[in-house]
Amino acid sequence: MVRNINKIIMRFRFSKQNDIKYISHLDLITLLIRALRRAKIPIHYSRGYHPKLKLSTAFALKVGWESIGEYADIVLKKKLLPDLFKERLNNQLPEGVEILKAICGSSSKSLSNQINCAKYQITLSHYHKKKELEKIKKVQYFRERLFNIKIRELNNNILILNFLTPIGSGNDLDINDFIKFLNSIKNELRFILKRVLRVNMYRKEGDFLLSPFSLLK
Secondary structure, three states: OOOOOOEEEEEEEEEEOOOHHHHHHHHHHHHHHHHHHHHHOOOOOOOOOOOOOOOEEEOOOOOOOEEEEEEEEEEEOOOOHHHHHHHHHHHHOOEEEEEEEEEEEEEEEEEEEOOEEEEEEEEEEOOHHHOOOOOHHHHHHEEEOOOEEEEEEEOOOEEEEEEEEEOOOOOOOOOOHHHHHHHOOOOEEEEEEEEEEEEEEEEEHHHHHHHHHHOOO
């Protein structure tokens, strides 16, 4: 958890896609730490016999899921231009992980305390009666857990669902339960999960969605 008031915090958004989606969260952290060191980023280390760098991430992504909206904070010992940070780090990262944006700040609450909402895109293959699709939006199960649901149907029996859902609370959406529930609504519905993409994370305050970047002071 990053709580250093007098130190420089670099907050960055990054992607996790393609084959990298199969590595664990701990392996992803190790990958980022090694890339930061190779990139010669001026990292701040804790004092003591076993100095540690101060890197924190938002909510862990499940293995097999992809994302273009992951966030992390790293504490620096001196200022570095965000564009230079992004360039240096991207040069050391493998295909599938990319720094998309970075900004500097001086203090912040931890990402897990700031973020309470995530946007997902789920790709499904399906066999259904077309008139059943819109019923998904009206089912109470989803109305309690999902917001701003948008459904798009492709020609090759592929369904794209975009929605917002709480994160970091007891109402977190379980994707496996989500698919089981879809398949239980009507016998005519048969959905197979193809892809889960976390598009972004936010702080939801009423009707407003605040970017994690806007929360860094």
